[in-house]
Amino acid sequence: MPITNGTVFMPSVLTFIGIPGLETIQCWIGIPFCAMYIIALAGNSLLLIIIKTEPSLHEPMYIFLAMLGATDIALSTIIVPKMLGIFWFHLPEIYFDVCLFQMWLIHTFQVESGILLAMALDRYVAICDPLRHTTILSQKLLIHIAVGVILRAAILVAPSIVLIKCRLKLYRTTVISHTYCEHMAIVKLAIEDVRINKIYGLFVAFCILGFDIIFITLSYIQIFITVFQLPQKEARFKAFNTCIAHICVFLQFYLLAFFSFFTHRFGAHIPSYVHILLSNLYLLVPPFLNPIVYGVKTKQIRDHVLKIFFSKNPS
Template sequence: MIYTLMLASRNSSSHPVSFVLLGIPGLDSSQFWIAFPFCAMYAVAVLGNITLLHIIRTDLTLHEPMYLFLAMLAVTDLVLSSSTQPKMLAILWFHAHEIGYHACLTQVFFIHTFASVESGVLMAMALDRYVAICFPLRHSSILTPFVVGKLGAVVMLRGVLWVSPFCFMVSRMPFCQNRVIPQSYCEHMAVLKLVCADTTVNRAYGLFVAFSVGGFDIFVISVSYVMILRAVLRLPSSEARLKAFGTCASHICVILALYIPALFTFLTHRFGHHVPQVVHIMFANVYLLVPPMLNPIIYGVRTKQIQDRVIQGCCGKDS
């Protein structure tokens, strides 16, 4: 028994100084060039979301529920992309593979917290579209700025409370001598695979969080859009139906851009043992970068008020 304990202590370390992020294993010779499109997408995400926030902040006519939720989404996208991309670019361009133990856990916290917040904001936006289409005369009285703020606070609090135990539980577990994480950022399941202890509770809690957050949000979004569809199909004119569908189209695109790669990444980590590692890692990067890049573009193209403000700012034209 004593020998077993000594062997375990020799093969594990409670708090490693750092971890090693490999970047994109399998594409080592191409990593330098792969970084350029990632950098371009990150630049578009930062510029697009900051522009969106500036337009919503300065235009008082956009201080409505839809645009306030859109501002929350932009802030979330900035945090989500910035929590991974600078380090990933440093790995791909400058071979800065090492990341400190506490920096890694901080990255885990921000990635999962703000992924949860993004899902919650999309759910709140679906509820906003439901109220706007099904109860148009009561929309402003139901979704007041105070209610919008409370929804945002609840979504943020849920993310922090649900994700914090990830970091707490992992920080109290012994780690093996292997410190290599075969991807470009620290993610809960990837860090958990380096633990030299039984991780059943951690994995079970991860599934609980995934289904209680993602599952609940997808259910609410689905019910909202079923109700919206029923209400739209009852509208008397085809023009009114097209206009109603148009207001929801951008939101549906944003939902699909987030949930499809997110579900693929989540399921591959747990069940996709036959999925090539390079495919899994590329999807993991896409999941945290493409939605933040696409969201301001989609809303900028689909929303006339934002489009007009961008044109006015760039070209000096009146809307």
């Protein structure tokens, strides 16, 4: 309900601008985003089908890859359809509570960092303690890791929703300069003191990204030490080759994450449309690239893809 100074009480409906400054060409920007979404759906779905139907791939490395594919499909689907509704069909409005729910879902399924940590653990055990690999990474532990990764994100982000609902009652506008419900984009709409919201947002980022990158880095340092101590060159190459795909995915994810984070926090003179585009690319590029990277770099996956598309049916 509007009040006299132009501010509003907690709104029932919010309106997305999309990409501020690029409104006139958003219909064209939607084309590559849609293409990325289609490729992400097709590529990750194919990975899931191959891993599910091929018994030889029912190993921890591929189970973690299946988890990554499933969460990538979920994350892309939470974001892209609404984004294309803004760009192509002039559907910018969203209920406030639905927006908060979308925000919670995005952070709940944005668990690539946790899965990469699980993959690093798998490679660490496989290379540094191969005889106990099957014993350590049992099916029970894999289930615990999968549930823990999702629950960690879901539980940590829930207080952000509570802080917005309970602390922020007055808003200067109902217009969000974004394409999806991003935490700081909502918080910045309020006219009240939002320092606690910002501090908690940084706390969540450190608890997830910061914690994971520290232990992923430590795992790969130990892996490299072990690999370079192997006596035979072929053994070193074979061990290192099993990590290449993980390292590529790790680098592209964290480079995008930190580039987006630092431009958002410290790039005061960077145009707002750059911030929005980077935020979108940070969430949408990994689901698009991951199946391509693993399909090219992982021989078992590549062989099964080639078998599906190029094997000749008996006449």
